[in-house]
Amino acid sequence: MADFLSNYSIQRWLESCPQGYLEDTVYGHGPDDHEPESMLDNDLLRESEIRSTVQLIAGERCALAASSGLINSAPDQASKAFLATQTLDEGRHVEIFTQRLYDLGIKPQDLETTITTYLNPHLAKFAEVLLEKVDKKDFVAGVVGQNIVLEGMAFSVFEMLQASHAETNPKFAHTLSGTIADERRHVGFGENRIGELIRRYPERKADVERMQRDMSKHMLATFHVAFSGSAAANEEAKRQMDSGARPKTQAVYQGVDLSSASTEEMEKVLASTVLGEFKTRLARIGLEYQSPL
């Protein structure tokens, strides 16, 4: 076990991340990459991108607060070191998505009001459930909430966003590929560390499962509000493609072509993918998935 925990070192993180896939990037993408003009010049599409980027910033601010808050309640030095690297990952995510808002035309002095205006209230509730556990220094619940539920959701959301932007916006797709690489470590830590701790403290299961149910409920409500609010932008993107203003592309995620799918179809595929992943991951570490419905 000692050897295994030594993998959670700052040195390993340095070699993999800043000296690896982030080398030569600026705010997570190539130095010459730009947001596409066809989106920046269209108010409906630009506002839709601002709205979705605000949700990413809110999720990452929550992850930053949770990972930093969990350091002092971690039971061993290796976990503290890992959470220190995760804290920097999450801080970087907050920064790169905030920078994206600036690239979309938001002025720095308008950042907080933009976030307040577009923040999905269900996402705020999702974050509250997690941060309450972190504030109570509940390491087991905190890591399940942060590294399995929140990061598991982020992993799938980033993959879907990357698939939908791969051809139409390589700059944003590149930014997302770095965050997906970070999420691999975060979900790995969640499963591996908690898988062992849940076996040691089985009496914690019921409370942790309740938290997962509450977070899943707020997550599904977040998806519903987000997708139903983006129907007009989705139609506009299709219209641009049909008129030739943007190239016709295929963006396949979990077997669904996102470039022709309705927002209802997108919501359905994302929700079923995330919940399916929760169920599988929780079962692997000895927890029973609780349906929020």
Place this chain on the structure above:
Amino acid sequence: MNDPLESQRGATEKRPRQVFELDETGFNEVPPRYRRFYRRWKGAGDSLAPNEVKCPVCKVVIRSRVELRAGDRVYCMPCMSRLEVVDENGELVAKVLY
């Protein structure tokens, strides 16, 4: 009398393992000296070679210099999971070791 299934299994164990040349795959999420041991899963249409197994935690494909068999242990460096290769209905899959 011989059990044909047992003798088939024994034959697999005795047969020398295939050896594979590992080339670069463009995977850059681990330090350079380990990169050829991993590749990204390309989704529907992708398939695993006999020296490959997919990490159930982070979905990266782990590659070995030799053909993998049930009972082998592999390490997924991108998500730091320890895995054991198991035979599930004739297909090799990785299970996480906690």
